[in-house]
Amino acid sequence: MKRMNLVLLLIIGTCIAWVKTGEWWIATHPVKLTVPKGWPTPAYDFQENPLTREGIALGKQLFYDPILSKDGTISCGSCHQSFAGFATYDHPLSHGINNGFTNRNAPGIVNMAWQKNFMLDGGILHLDLQPLAPITAENEMGETISGVLEKLNKDATYRKKFQVAFGVKTISTAELGKALSQFVLSLVSYNSKYDRVMRGEARFILPEQLGYEIFQKKCVTCHPPPFFTDFSFRNAGLAADETLQDKGRMTISGKKEDSLAFRVPSLRNVALSFPYGHDGRFATLQNVFEHYRNSRPRPAGTDPMLQNGIVLSNFEIGQLTAFLHTLTDSTIVNNPAFLPEEQNRRQKQERDIHRNKGD
């Protein structure tokens, strides 16, 4: 019996020794990023941050957790809304803490694995670094990095999840960035009607087909597929808002010629992501078309491509609108995989109400 105790003690001792070194032998489950056929190689370095089921789930929890903001009111998902293709729905300027406005209309964040720099001014050069900007901006989440880390490290559930996903005992900025990246990287939008037509799985109806042809002639230079942006920064001839005084790319590059240049937005899920423009000044697609076809002289510095506007008839605008609606990806929008778990549970319960008792 004594010897049994000794053995037991040794087993416990061994366990403690393993735990102390932080080498939890809990296996994570690798996830492979979907790279749609014909798309380029992703720009993100997955070797530095291999996708795992645990990492993506943790990233999703953080994405929807207002713990990242100073007063616990704003999460990433507050402005990057699933039902708007992960852009801001119906609000010209995205909202921040203290009932405030941010400086811009948050863009959709699908297909980020292929993007090399981030923000409408391209100021951020690594996806992992991207969340630090909204977290620390005074008019967005208003927190400090150390403040967020302190809150997360106090939370036993988060500590455990970070340990499982990244093997760390203490959460640092690096793991926070990596976890959020993992979730965002998993948002690959490639199942819109347009994609299915290109894969030969569906057919455009006539207005969509005509719109597609007009798009190829008049829009595709700045909005080439598969991302429907060339990722460049261009001055679309919009005068700066007097209050915001947002100079766009010039803020980053310090170059005069970059004044009022903003990133060409992706048109994926564009039908859902209104309003439009970097400050959301255009309420509808119609407003955007009107801006581009307006033939009045453009301000100095406007992109040469847009200097004289784009000739568009009412008929063409109708067909283009039909085509742009084919870029809506219903597998991204309101997909439970990309929604907060809490919301998924709630929706499940709600559905149960309508079931027959015998079900």
Added chain:
Amino acid sequence: MRFAGTIFVLNLLLLPPMMGFKKQDAAHALHIVVQPICGNRPFSFDSSFVNAMGETFQVSKCLFYLSNFSVTYTDGKKEKIPASYFLIDLSDSRSCKIQLPVQNKKIQSIHFLLGIDSATNVRGIQKGVLDPARGMFWTWNTGYVMAKMEGTSTASNMPGKKFSYHIGGYAGDQNVVKSIELFLTGVKEIKKEQPIVLLADVLHWFNGPSNLSIAQQPNCHSPGELAQRIAENYQSMFSIQTTPNP
């Protein structure tokens, strides 16, 4: 006997975790200690100083990165010190001590960057002294704040009479990273474990090729021309102390 075997196997299991605690061989090291001065006076956060423009100022915060160290031995051989990144915080004497693993040979000069190399600026989120949580990183315009000085001055027209210089930028014509080489000639024979004293003269932030006026420029918070002007000034802040402290 069977139990003895089990115990032996269990002890083997214990080994790998223990190995993590194995101490590395203590190689020969070069010890450097950063000692702040201001002009010909010792530096202190409690004292005020006067710059070349005649402005009185007091420093409340002064931090800078020293990185990518290498040493040249008297035999002409150069050696890079891998992963050498240090965040010097003048308010924290522990951060002012630098230890570099070098060979047991006479050193002719030390070389380092005042700032962080461009590759590390864009490599994603780093740890330790390079963690953005240390407050030396711009989140809205990717890159490290290479050096930071904050304080108050009667000349400042900012709220609280404050001035604040956050110097950064690593790309193209925004680059403020300075390459510095200092020769150890004249330094008395370095005794083992006795540190080399690297004097850091904070007055050089203001006085230099183009004197900085706090009244005219109380703030610098982005890469660009002003950041470069200040970096041009402060790049000559370092010297090696040849005579020991009295």
